[in-house]
Every structure is written in structure tokens, then in C-alpha cells.
Amino acid sequence: xxxxxxxxxxxxxxxxxxxxxxxxxxxxxxxxxxxxxxxxxxxxxxxxxxxxxxxxxxxxxxxxxxxxxxxxxxxxxxxxxxxxxxxxxxxxxxxxxxxxxxxxxxxxxxxxxxxxxxxxxxxxxxxxxxxxxxxxxxxxxxxxxxxxxxxxxxxxxxxxxxxxxxxxxxxxxxxxxxxxxxxxxxxxxxxxxxxxxxxxxxxxxxxxxxxxxxxxxxxxxxxxxxxxxxxxxxxxxxxxxxxxxxxxxxxxxxxxxxxxxxxxxxxxxxxxxxxxxxxxxxxxxxxxxxxxxxxxxxxxxxxxxxxxxxxxxxxxxxxxxxxxxxxxxxxxxxxxxxxxxxxxxxxxxxxxxxxxxxxxxx
Ligand code: NAP
Ligand code: BGC
Ligand code: ZN
Numbered sequence: 022x023x024x025x026x027x028x029x030x031x032x033x034x035x036x037x038x039x040x041x042x043x044x045x046x047x048x049x050x051x052x053x054x055x056x057x058x059x060x061x062x063x064x065x066x067x068x069x070x071x072x073x074x075x076x077x078x079x080x081x082x083x084x085x086x087x088x089x090x091x092x093x094x095x096x097x098x099x100x101x102x103x104x105x106x107x108x109x110x111x112x113x114x115x116x117x118x119x120x121x122x123x124x125x126x127x128x129x130x131x132x133x134x135x136x137x138x139x140x141x142x143x144x145x146x147x148x149x150x151x152x153x154x155x156x157x158x159x160x161x162x163x164x165x166x167x168x169x170x171x172x173x174x175x176x177x178x179x180x181x182x183x184x185x186x187x188x189x190x191x192x193x194x195x196x197x198x199x200x201x202x203x204x205x206x207x208x209x210x211x212x213x214x215x216x217x218x219x220x221x222x223x224x225x226x227x228x229x230x231x232x233x234x235x236x237x238x239x240x241x242x243x244x245x246x247x248x249x250x251x252x253x254x255x256x257x258x259x260x261x262x263x264x265x266x267x268x269x270x271x272x273x274x275x276x277x278x279x280x281x282x283x284x285x286x287x288x289x290x291x292x293x294x295x296x297x298x299x300x301x302x303x304x305x306x307x308x309x310x311x312x313x314x315x316x317x318x319x320x321x322x323x324x325x326x327x328x329x330x331x332x333x334x335x336x337x338x339x340x341x342x343x344x345x346x347x348x349x350x351x352x353x354x355x356x357x358x359x360x361x362x363x364x365x366x367x368x369x370x371x372x373x374x375x376x377x378x379x380x381x382x383x
Contacts, residue, residue: 022038022039022040022041022153022154022155023036023037023038023153023154023360023380024036024037024038024039024081024149024152024153024154025037025081025082025083025152025153025360025363025366025378026039026079026080026081026082026149026152027065027066027079027080027082028078028079029073029077029078029079029080032066032067032068033066033364033367034066034082034363034366034367035363036360036361036363037079039081039153041154041155042117042153042155042156042157043157044092044094044157045119045120045157046094046095047096047159048094048096048119048157048158048159048160049090049091049092049093049094049096049098049157049158049159049160049163050090050091050092050094050155050156050157051088051089051090051091051104051106051155051156051157051158051163052088052089052090052091052154052155052380052381053086053087053088053151053152053153053154053155053156053380053381054086054087054088054089054103054171054174054379054380054381054382054383055086055087055171055172055174055175055357055377055378055379055380056083056085056086056150056151056152056175056377056378056380057085057086057175057176057178057179057211057375057376057377058083058085058366058367058375058376058377058378059085059179059210059211059212060210060211060212060277060300061084061145061300062082062083062084062144062367063367063369064300065080065082065144065145066082066367069302070145070146070300071142071145071146071147072146072147073147074116074117074141074147074148074149075116075147076116077116077149080144080149080150081144081149081150081151081152081153082144082150082152083143083144083150083151083152083153083378084108084142084143084144084145084150084151084178085151085175085176085178085179086105086106086150086151086152086156086175086178087103087104087105087166087170087171087173087174087175087177088103088104088105088106088151088156089101089102089103089104089171089383090102090103090104090163091155096159096160097160098160098163098165102165103165103166103167103168103170103171103174103383104163104164104165104166105163105164105166105170105174105175105177105178105335105339106143106151106156106158106162106163106164107132107162107163107164107178107330107331107332107335108142108143108144108145108178108329109127109132109133109135109140109141109142109143109329110132110140110141110142110143110148110162111123111124111127111132111140111141112124112138112139112140112141112147114141114148116148116149117143117148117149117156117157118141118143118147118148118149119157119158119159121141124139126139126140127140130161130331130332131331132329132331133185133328133329133330133331133334134331142329152360152378152380153380154380154381161332164177164332164335164336164339166339167339167343168383169343170339170342171382171383172354173342173350173354174342175377176215176338176342176350176375177335177338177339177342178330178335178338179211179212179215180215180219180338180341180342181330181334181335181337181338182212182298182327182328182329182330182334183212183215183216183219183273183298183338184330184334184335184337184338184341185327185329185330185331185334186216186273186296186298186325186327187219187223187296188334189296189325189327190271190294190296190323190325193294193323193325194292194294194323197292199270199292201224201225201270201271201293202225202226202227202270203225203226203227203228203229203267203268203269203270203271203290204220204223204225204227204228204229204269204270204271204272204273205228205229205230205231205252205262205269205271205272205273205288206220206228206229206230206231206249206273206275207231207254207259207272207273207274207275207276207278207281207285207299208230208231208232208274208275208276208277208299209230209231209232209234209240209241209244209251210240210275210276210374211353211374211375212275212298213230213273213275213276214230214240214243214244214353214374215353216273216275217230217243217244217247217249218247218345218349219341220249220271220273221247221248221249222341222344225271227250227267228247228248228249228250229249229250229251229252229262229266229269230244230249230250230251230252231252231253231254231257231259231276232244232251232252232253232254233253233254233255234253234371238371239352239355239371239372239374240371240374242352243349243352243353243374246348246349246352247349250266252265252266258284259272259280259281259284259285259287259288260284260287260288262287262288263287263288263290267290268288268289268290268291268293269288269289269290269293270289270290270292270293270294271293271294271295271296272285272288272289272293272294272295272296273295273296273298274295274296274297274298274299275298275299276299277299277300277301278299278301279299279301279304279306280304280306281297281299282297282299282324283308283313285297285324286313286316286317286322286324287316289320289322291320291321291322292320292321292322293322293323294322294323294324294325295322295323295324295325296324296325296326296327297324297325297326297327298326298327298328352374353374353375354374354375354377355372355373355374355375355376356373356375356376356377357376357377357378357379358376358377358378358379359378359379360378360380363378366378
């Protein structure tokens with residue numbers, strides 16, 4: 022079967038021919054429909070994040086997938102069921118993440134809380150991903166989705182990351198009546214825009230989204246169509262948001278630009294919370310640590326990191342995706358490529374928001 026992979030030492034994905042995976046006992050075989058590409062995939066290709074499956078000289082990419090159960094193989098799933106796979110698997114399994122021994126995090130169904138070394142991530146770190154005609158998985162890592170999600174279901178995984186981030190943020194504000202009015206998403210990439218659409222539905226009175234683009238730009242169009250205000254970081258740095266606009270009750274960082282993490286503290290209103298999702302490389306810069314420490318304490322601010330998600334977040338994401346207006350998903354999925362068009366699929370450009378590789382249609 023065809024798969025999209027990066028070969029060890031290489032920095033460009035190509036189509037390779039690999040054996041179709043055989044489901045082990047207790048696993049189903051899934052036919053891949055679509056796989057989305059995000060900023061993390063580009064980091065993986067550039068060897069800035071993740072790593073190859075042990076003993077393999079290539080890594081199949083892709084962690085945002087939707088597929089259809091081709092062979093339930095005696096599991097509780099049914100042939101023809103549409104599913105979205107989760108990303109993390111126990112370490113110690115084969116190159117596809119199968120057969121690893123569940124540790125305490127997986128036993129608690131909280132693999133997203135596992136520390137480094139206690140998981141592999143399919144398509145990202147230590148296991149092959151879903152950019153192939155077929156993949157196998159245990160049903161506990163496959164989330165059923167409605168048939169209507171054949172084209173958009175690959176968005177469930179990134180949305181689930183934000184469901185978790187929102188849960189963590191709300192939990193950190195749970196000792197008082199937190200009624201956030203103002204919220205900003207830092208970053209107008211696909212994760213940022215999906216999250217902005219979630220904020221629009223979340224009772225915020227005023228929403229903002231930060232980018233660094235000139236108009237005309239398709240992401241600025243989406244931001245404004247969602248009813249949010251576009252903020253250009255070249256004119257308004259994050260720590261100047263209170264002066265230029267207002268203090269933010271909620272900040273969601275999805276740029277991967279490390280200074281934004283500390284600038285978020287200044288952008289927050291008293292009792293506000295910031296949640297960081299970007300994954301930057303090393304970056305040294307000077308900060309007044311004493312002042313930031315004081316801000317945290319005297320203004321009851323919180324700054325949290327959040328990575329990955331677990332099954333209930335995927336289930337919440339299914340409802341969120343179902344509630345998005347059709348124009349929004351139509352507008353953010355800007356490019357659909359066949360696997361053979363792999364070179365074009367992994368190009369970057371301001372005309373692109375979400376790019377997807379289509380292996381098959383339902
Ligand atoms: P992406 O496509 O790289 O998007 C990042 C966006 O941030 C881009 O649109 C970029 O603008 C913008 N940006 C970067 N620096 C900026 C600055 N200084 N000022 C204003 N805008 C800036 O990535 P993505 O797929 O949306 O994901 C966002 C980040 O979250 C990535 O770091 C990704 O690895 C991470 N992520 C984390 C999780 C998690 O579970 N924690 C889940 C998914 C993704 P331009 O396009 O104009 O350059
Ligand atoms: C994926 C998450 C993953 C994270 C860190 C994100 O792009 O969506 O599932 O945990 O990267 O590798
Ligand atoms: Zn991702």
C-alpha cells in the first residue's frame with residue numbers, strides 16, 4: 022500500500038510502498054479516508070520534534086485522521102463504522118504502536134498526562150502514523166464519529182487538544198465564579214482558527230486573534246467572519262494588548278513563539294488564565310522574573326501548558342465539530358491533495374489554512 026513517510030536522515034516526505042498492516046487479535050483494520058497536516062508535522066519533518074520508530078529507517082507521518090473500519094476483526098466495532106484514532110500508545114510496542122504494555126496512564130485512560138518516555142505518538146514520536154491507505158488499532162483508541170464526518174473528521178484530533186486545554190483552564194479557575202468576557206487566541210494557523218471558532222461559541226463577549234500577516238489574507242477573513250478582532254503582532258506585541266485593546270480574561274497560545282508564553286502574563290486581566298499549546302525550540306531571552314512572579318501571585322493569574330488529549334476530549338470535539346457552521350469548515354480546509362501530490366501537500370504558503378491528504382472517499 023501507499024504511505025507518506027520521511028526517510029531517516031531526509032527532510033522531505035515521499036510516497037513509499039509498504040506492506041498493508043495486519044490487525045493483531047483485538048485490533049481492527051481501518052481504511053484511511055483523510056489525514057490533516059499541522060504545524061507539528063512540519064516540525065517532525067525538520068527533525069525538531071518527535072522521532073522515528075525504533076529500528077525503522079522511515080517514519081509514516083500523520084496524526085489527524087479519519088477512516089472507516091474495513092475489518093472489525095472480532096472487536097466490538099462494526100465494519101463500515103467511521104472512526105478517528107487517538108495519537109498516543111503505550112511504549113514498547115511495534116513500529117505501529119501496537120502491542121505495548123499499558124502503563125498507569127494508559128490504564129487510567131489518561132495517556133495525555135503521561136510524561137516523556139511513557140508513551141509513543143503515532144506519526145510524531147516513535148510510531149508510524151496514519152498517512153497510509155490502511156492502519157490498525159485497538160478499538161479503545163478509535164473514537165466512532167458520524168458518517169457525515171467523512172470529509173471533516175480529521176479535525177476532531179486538533180479540536181480535542183483545545184477541549185483539553187479549555188478543561189484545564191476552567192479547572193484552574195474553579196474556586197471562584199469565573200465569567201470570562203475577553204479572550205484572545207495567539208496564532209492564526211489551523212489550531213488557532215479552530216480554537217477561535219470554539220471561543221465564539223463559548224460565551225465570550227469580545228474575542229481577538231493574533232497573527233503577523235498583511236491584508237488581504239484568508240485567515241484574517243475567517244477571523245473577522247467569526248466576529249473576532251484581528252491583532253497584528255508587528256503593531257501590537259502581546260504584552261501591549263492591555264494598552265492597545267484590553268486585558269484578557271483568557272489567552273490561548275498557538276504560535277509556538279516562545280516569547281508569547283511570558284508576554285501572556287502581562288496580557289492577562291487579574292484572575293485570568295493563559296494556556297500554552299505551541300511547541301517552540303530552545304529560545305533564550307531576558308525577563309524580569311521578579312515582576313512576573315509578583316503578577317502571578319498578587320493578581321491570581323495562571324499560566325498552564327497543555328498537550329495531547331484523551332478519549333472524552335475527542336468525544337467533546339465530535340460535538341464541537343458538529344456545531345461549527347458549514348462555511349467555517351469549508352473556508353479553513355483550503356487544500357485537498359492526493360498522496361501522489363505529496364510535494365505540493367507539504368509546501369507552505371499564506372493561501373493555505375488546513376491542508377489534507379485524501380487517501381480514499383467514503
Ligand atoms: P502553524 O500552522 O505553524 O501555525 C502557527 C501560526 O502562528 C501561524 O499562522 C503563524 O503565522 C503564527 N505565528 C507564529 N509566530 C507569530 C508571531 N510572532 N506573531 C503572530 N503570529 C505568529 O501550527 P498549528 O498547526 O496551528 O499549531 C500551532 C502550534 O501548536 C504549533 O507549535 C504546534 O506544534 C502546536 N500544537 C500543539 C498541540 C498540543 O497538544 N499542545 C496540538 C496541536 C498543535 P504565519 O503563518 O504568518 O507564519
Ligand atoms: C498533536 C498532539 C501531540 C502534540 C505533541 C500535536 O500536534 O496534535 O496529539 O501530543 O502535537 O507531539
Ligand atoms: Zn497535531
